[in-house]
Amino acid sequence: MKTFYVTTPIYYANSLPHMGHLYTTVVGDFLKRYKRQRGYETYFLTGTDEHGTNIERASARAGRTPRAHVDYVVGELKKMFGAYALDSEHGGYDIFMRTTEPFHYEGASEFWRRAAARTTPKGRENIYKGFYEGWFCAPCATFKTEAEMIPAAEEGGPPLCPIHERPLDKVSEESYFFRLSDYDEVLLELYEARPDFVRPEARRNEVISLVRGGLEDVSISRLKSSVSWAIPVPDDPQHTVYIWFDALLNYITALGWGSAERRAQVGEDLFEKFWPGVHLLGKDILRQHAVLWPAMLLAAGVELPRAVVAHGLWLDQTGRKGSKTLGNALELPTLLRHFQVDAVRYFLLREMSFGQDCKVDYEVILERSNSDLASGFGNLVSRTLTMIHKYFDGVVPLPDINEGRRLLAKRAGVDSDAQELSTSLELMRDQFLLHVDDYAFHRALEAAWGMIARVDKFISDAKPWELARDEEQRETLGAVLYRSAETLRWLAVLLYPVMPESARAVWKQLGLEGDPQDFDPARLSWGGLRAGERVGEVAPLFPRIDKAKTMSEIEKEIAQRKEAEAQTSPPPSTTQEGAHATQAAVPGAPTAAGTQPAQPPQTGATEAGAPPEGVATYISIEDFVKVELRAGQVLTAERVPKSDKLLRFTVDVGEPEPRQILAGIAEHYEPEKLVGRKLVIVANLKPRKLRGFESQGMVLAASVGEEGRPVLATFTEDVPNGARLK
RNA sequence: GGCGGGGUAGCUCAGCUGGUCAGAGCGUGGGAUUCAUAACCCCAAGGUCGGGAGUUCAAGUCUCCCCCCCGCUACCA
Numbered sequence: 001m002k003t004f005y006v007t008t009p010i011y012y013a014n015s016l017p018h019m020g021h022l023y024t025t026v027v028g029d030f031l032k033r034y035k036r037q038r039g040y041e042t043y044f045l046t047g048t049d050e051h052g053t054n055i056e057r058a059s060a061r062a063g064r065t066p067r068a069h070v071d072y073v074v075g076e077l078k079k080m081f082g083a084y085a086l087d088s089e090h091g092g093y094d095i096f097m098r099t100t101e102p103f104h105y106e107g108a109s110e111f112w113r114r115a116a117a118r119t120t121p122k123g124r125e126n127i128y129k130g131f132y133e134g135w136f137c138a139p140c141a142t143f144k145t146e147a148e149m150i151p152a153a154e155e156g157g158p159p160l161c162p163i164h165e166r167p168l169d170k171v172s173e174e175s176y177f178f179r180l181s182d183y184d185e186v187l188l189e190l191y192e193a194r195p196d197f198v199r200p201e202a203r204r205n206e207v208i209s210l211v212r213g214g215l216e217d218v219s220i221s222r223l224k225s226s227v228s229w230a231i232p233v234p235d236d237p238q239h240t241v242y243i244w245f246d247a248l249l250n251y252i253t254a255l256g257w258g259s260a261e262r263r264a265q266v267g268e269d270l271f272e273k274f275w276p277g278v279h280l281l282g283k284d285i286l287r288q289h290a291v292l293w294p295a296m297l298l299a300a301g302v303e304l305p306r307a308v309v310a311h312g313l314w315l316d317q318t319g320r321k322g323s324k325t326l327g328n329a330l331e332l333p334t335l336l337r338h339f340q341v342d343a344v345r346y347f348l349l350r351e352m353s354f355g356q357d358c359k360v361d362y363e364v365i366l367e368r369s370n371s372d373l374a375s376g377f378g379n380l381v382s383r384t385l386t387m388i389h390k391y392f393d394g395v396v397p398l399p400d401i402n403e404g405r406r407l408l409a410k411r412a413g414v415d416s417d418a419q420e421l422s423t424s425l426e427l428m429r430d431q432f433l434l435h436v437d438d439y440a441f442h443r444a445l446e447a448a449w450g451m452i453a454r455v456d457k458f459i460s461d462a463k464p465w466e467l468a469r470d471e472e473q474r475e476t477l478g479a480v481l482y483r484s485a486e487t488l489r490w491l492a493v494l495l496y497p498v499m500p501e502s503a504r505a506v507w508k509q510l511g512l513e514g515d516p517q518d519f520d521p522a523r524l525s526w527g528g529l530r531a532g533e534r535v536g537e538v539a540p541l542f543p544r545i546d547k548a549k550t551m552s553e554i555e556k557e558i559a560q561r562k563e564a565e566a567q568t569s570p571p572p573s574t575t576q577e578g579a580h581a582t583q584a585a586v587p588g589a590p591t592a593a594g595t596q597p598a599q600p601p602q603t604g605a606t607e608a609g610a611p612p613e614g615v616a617t618y619i620s621i622e623d624f625v626k627v628e629l630r631a632g633q634v635l636t637a638e639r640v641p642k643s644d645k646l647l648r649f650t651v652d653v654g655e656p657e658p659r660q661i662l663a664g665i666a667e668h669y670e671p672e673k674l675v676g677r678k679l680v681i682v683a684n685l686k687p688r689k690l691r692g693f694e695s696q697g698m699v700l701a702a703s704v705g706e707e708g709r710p711v712l713a714t715f716t717e718d719v720p721n722g723a724r725l726k
Numbered sequence: 727g728g729c730g731g732g733g734u735a736g737c738u739c740a741g742c743u744g745g746u747c748a749g750a751g752c753g754u755g756g757g758a759u760u761c762a763u764a765a766c767c768c769c770a771a772g773g774u775c776g777g778g779a780g781u782u783c784a785a786g787u788c789u790c791c792c793c794c795c796c797g798c799u800a801c802c803a
Contacts (some may be wrong), residue, residue: 202731202798203797206729206730206797208729209729209798209799210798210799351738353738356731357796364738367752367753371751372751372752374765376765378765379765380762380765381762382762382763382765383762384761386761387762390761446740456766457767460761461767468761481761540763543763544764640801645727645801662801662803663803664727664802664803666801695803697803698803699803
């Protein structure tokens with residue numbers, strides 16, 4: 001039997017359920033149900049990533065143990081998943097994976113050992129011990145590179161995380177590294193050989209250019225003394241496994257890879273049966289899944305996933321990412337209170353052009369529910385079944401029109417056979433399947449709704465209520481209603497993965513036996529509805545929502561919540577509501593020079609608050625004196641290897657040692673001609689590494705013309721080296 | 727700076743390899759109808775297809791230049 005394994009990311013267990021969780025899980029659930037209908041044996045994984053500093057901190061804040069904390073969050077997530085029919089009980093996920101499972105520890109350890117025992121494609125050891133030092137953001141669970149932080153507010157203070165606007169922690173420790181840098185070529189070959197490995201294509205391009213730019217080794221451990229809530233590094237109890245390395249492995253440990261315990265639970269062959277799988281994820285965690293993860297698997301000699309499929313994010317109406325602090329995120333409890341589960345599921349799959357970002361608010365959902373579901377699908381079910389009750393006492397009429405009555409039917413504008421309708425149904429079905437297989441769920445649903453419109457029109461044109469007044473047209477009337485009802489049968493099957501409960505309700509209202517989940521949409525054929533069978537009772541599937549009333553209720557709730565939050569809780573520490581758990585980036589690795597302590601970020605690192613272009617703004621003299629400009633003299637100048645733009649200078653600025661300064665002017669200046677030249681340099685700029693060399697300052701140059709050609713600033717009179725400019 | 731994705735009706739977006747491609751849905755206005763959840767059906771916007779130039783018998787659809795938005799990335803220090 002064909003198998004299909006699909007995963008969502010495992011969500012980081014430090015925050016309560018939100019749209020991002022719901023969305024990816026709905027997509028996974030949809031795919032699982034769909035593939036199951038298509039005859040695959042399926043396995044659907046979702047779950048939580050439960051280790052790391054961030055969990056430790058969140059639990060401490062909440063006054064719980066980490067374990068109690070993650071249990072609590074898991075409980076909330078499961079409740080939400082249950083409410084949306086995503087859990088096992090409702091036919092959804094097969095496992096709610098937790099990285100705190102003992103079998104995961106076992107599998108992850110095995111994986112580490114396996115990787116450590118093997119070499120990289122370039123013949124070096126996969127895992128080596130190094131030393132890591134840097135600024136660490138706990139909520140992000142990641143080290144920040146200099147470009148990724150906000151300068152300290154006060155002198156000497158720690159820089160801030162741009163995402164959380166919290167001070168970063170200085171972390172310096174021995175660490176194991178994964179030699180990711182040796183995998184760039186293999187990965188590029190992979191993307192080349194398997195164009196569908198990363199989807200959609202725009203994301204694939206991104207990943208390729210990222211890898212082309214070269215990869216750095218990644219730190220994959222922390223000292224146990226700094227992060228104890230984690231999996232111990234095998235054979236080195238002083239260290240714990242870094243969260244990303246740990247988390248990604250869940251996709252295979254869940255299937256029993258590397259764990260005798262798990263295999264005993266689920267059977268010896270679960271992994272062989274279902275791996276490789278398809279990974280669904282938000283584009284914010286694409287790198288980890290498209291770069292790190294395959295490299296890890298290669299390192300351990302495990303088969304690569306089938307595909308890494310990235311979707312977009314949900315934005316508010318102004319295009320900002322939904323976030324708790326901004327108050328622009330949709331609240332799941334509110335959603336649940338005012339909208340039907342299947343309406344939300346439908347909305348999520350229909351509204352977002354898969355792969356792209358999408359704007360949402362409650363009103364958009366409400367309108368989709370009313371127009372597509374209440375007026376569209378629901379109404380078609382309702383009008384069809386009502387007429388069958390009314391005109392045929394609730395018994396499915398005959399599909400055919402006898403020879404003798406065909407002219408009559410024709411006169412009423414009804415084709416004597418259903419050929420035309422059944423053909424377009426098949427066409428729609430084929431498109432639906434094609435689009436789903438291409439991850440274009442919104443297109444699939446669009447196609448289905450085109451069919452609904454078609455049948456609505458067919459009914460309006462045939463005017464059953466007029467046919468009903470003419471006893472001669474009884475067969476025509478029956479045929480019209482049969483066609484509509486049979487279309488609904490097809491739709492119930494096709495839409496089952498989207499809206500399981502509603503599809504079943506339609507099935508039941510049509511008086512059908514069995515369950516739409518057991519029908520393969522690819523094998524639907526015209527005429528499955530049996531004439532003479534009784535249809536069920538008619539009940540509105542998607543009651544129309546009173547927009548004015550509901551919207552005002554929702555607004556009231558939002559206002560109340562804001563008030564409550566303002567009173568009870570301190571400002572939330574998490575500002576970003578990432579679509580997924582492990583939202584952080586893999587930490588950067590040590591650079592060639594090794595363990596340079598990170599310097600306080602320099603001014604100007606961000607452009608936030610920059611004045612509008614062309615508008616003069618004043619700075620105070622205090623601002624100016626912060627900039628230490630000095631005269632300097634070029635002692636040596638040379639091109640930086642493998643760099644088009646950079647020159648490396650040593651400059652005498654009147655200090656005991658000359659400074660090394662890099663400047664991006666190689667395209668316009670010959671290094672030899674610069675030796676001995678007097679320059680103006682910024683002496684108190686935060687040092688920064690470029691191409692492996694630390695630049696301890698900045699050379700001033702005019703930027704001329706549109707291309708920004710640099711022209712070095714200099715003096716027309718002699719000045720001593722080190723003279724301050726003010 | 728580089729790479730990628732976009733800029734098409736009020737809104738959300740379709741429009742592949744150039745010639746009914748100037749469209750759909752929603753919203754709005756009008757009409758018709760009553761089986762249905764005031765639902766369904768019909769008609770209506772005259773939108774410079776971001777701007778400009780070019781190729782062509784013919785260009786949202788190809789080429790070049792420019793502007794704007796978004797994403798990724800960088801040797802912008």
